[in-house]
Amino acid sequence: MRLAIISLGGTSSELIGKEAKDFFDHVELLDIRKIEVTAGFKELEALYEKKPIKDYDCVYIRGSFNYSLLQRSLTFILQNKNVYMPFQPDSFTIAHDKFLTSLALQKAGVKVPKTYLAATMKAAKKLLEEVHFPIIMKVPSGSQGKGVMSADSLASARSMLDTLESLRQPVILQEYIETDATDIRAIVAGKKVVASMKRKGRAGEIRSNIHQGGVGIAYELDYDAENIAVKAAKAVNADICGVDILEGVKGNLVLEVNLSPGLRGIMNATKKNVAKSIAEFLHNQTIEFKSRENNKGYEEIMKGIKAKSDKEILTNLEIKAGKIRLPELMTKMSGFEEGEEVVLVAENGKIEVKKHDIK
Ligand SMILES: Nc1ncnc2c1ncn2[C@@H]1O[C@H](COP(=O)(O)OP(=O)(O)O)[C@@H](O)[C@H]1O
Ligand SMILES: [Mg+2]
Known part of the structure; x- marks a missing residue:
């Protein structure tokens, strides 16, 4: 199987590429700046250094919001070419815009801070008369903490809006959530959080981004926070992403979804080894995608995950907050459904889950 990682060539893409060599037969790192997408010719085409992008089984597109249109177009074209991609075309449009993300998150039932978008700067200034201070202002496409500001008073908020207007930058206003400059960053792969940490901003800073001097500390999410992260990823149709969460007094609020997390x-x-988890996830997903596309069913999937037989799989046990979690494939093979009544029998080194037959 062949994998292409399309990116700006940063360390994270390189790390994933290196790990992916253990899973894919062939791995290539392509520079997003050398991609061209064409319409109006014989067929819709994506070119790399002027040559049609070769056949890959999996294409993982990373890179910043500057490439949103290209990322979206590329995904749109490759979608019809039997390629597994962890995103849909609209993932890039939504996730690269913090306001669209807030809309998509709330629609999916994920809580977000109160956020406002005004049509004009004049209207934004008017809004300031109704909000509580401090208030957060954000450039919708900002990243690494660079487009995030906080204003303590009406006067400072107004002058910030003037500056943004003169720079022709759009802005969103957001309620400030008190967390002592601490947030949670979770990396989601499919239906799982593969790693999570708390980030604490440096002294005098409200932004907890590592790029702004924030410090990361390992932090295991509870089920609620993990569910929120997975739901947030799904809301933007991303199979792989970083999710930023604030633990406010009213519960967990999601700030943004990052498609190309560092x-x-x-x-x-x-x-x-998060790079390895992502590489392995891409591989398993590609196998599942291909077997679905080719109608091969579970036999093919089983091959990809070290199957011992059609009833057994070899895996590492996942225990979180004292609860055991089984691979999704086991659930599928068992035919169990949510809420089904079962009998659990445990003994040393063995657990049995049986349907409860009421005779
Ligand atoms: N509404 C808010 N209340 C409190 N802190 C915030 C809020 N929005 C952002 N922050 C802080 O700023 C950081 C960067 O904000 P975020 O929206 O994730 O933008 P970026 O894309 O630049 O990372 C967050 O990780 C958090 O620490
Ligand atoms: Mg962020």
Whole structure:
């Protein structure tokens, strides 16, 4: 199987590429700046250094919001070419815009801070008369903490809006959530959080981003927070992403979803090989995608996850907060459904889950 990682060539992409060599037969790192997408010719085409992008089984597109249109177009074209991609075209449009993300998150039932978008700066200034201070202002496409500001008073908020207007920058206003400059960063792969940490901003800073001097500390999410992170990923149709969460007094609020999360900080903080988890996830997903596409069914999937037989799989046990979690495939094979009544029998080194037959 062949994997292409399309990115700006950063450390995280390189780390994933290196780990992916253990899972894929062929791995290539492509520079997003050398991609061209064309319409109006014989067929819709994506070119790399002027040549059609070769056949890959999996394409993982990373890179910043500057490439949103290209990322979206590329996904749109490759979608019809039997390629597994961890995103849908609209993932890039939504996730690269913090306001659209807030809308998508709330629609999916994920709580977000109160956020406002005004059509004009004049209207934004008017809004300021109704809000509580401090207030957060954000450039919707900002990243690494660079487009996030806090204003303590009406006067400072107004002058910030003037500055943004003169720079022709759009802005969103957001309620400030008191967390002592601490947030949670979770890396989601499919239905799981593969690593999570708390980030604490440096003294005098409200932003906890590592790029702004924040420090990461390993932090295991509870089920609620993990569910929220997975739901947030799903809300933007991303199979792989970073999710930023604030633990406010009213519960967990999601700030944004990052499609190209940096991995070095979280790998250092958690000592987990997140690059490997992502590479392995891409591989398993590609197998599942291909077998679905080719109608091969479970036999093919089983091959990809070290199956011992069609009833057994070899895996590492996952225990979180004292609860055992089984692979999704086991659930599928068992035919169990949510809420089904079962009998559990445990003895040393063995657990049995049986349907409760009421005779
Ligand atoms: N509404 C808010 N209340 C409190 N802190 C915030 C809020 N929004 C952002 N922050 C802080 O600023 C950081 C960066 O904000 P975020 O929306 O994630 O933008 P970026 O894309 O730049 O990381 C967050 O990780 C958090 O520490
Ligand atoms: Mg962030």
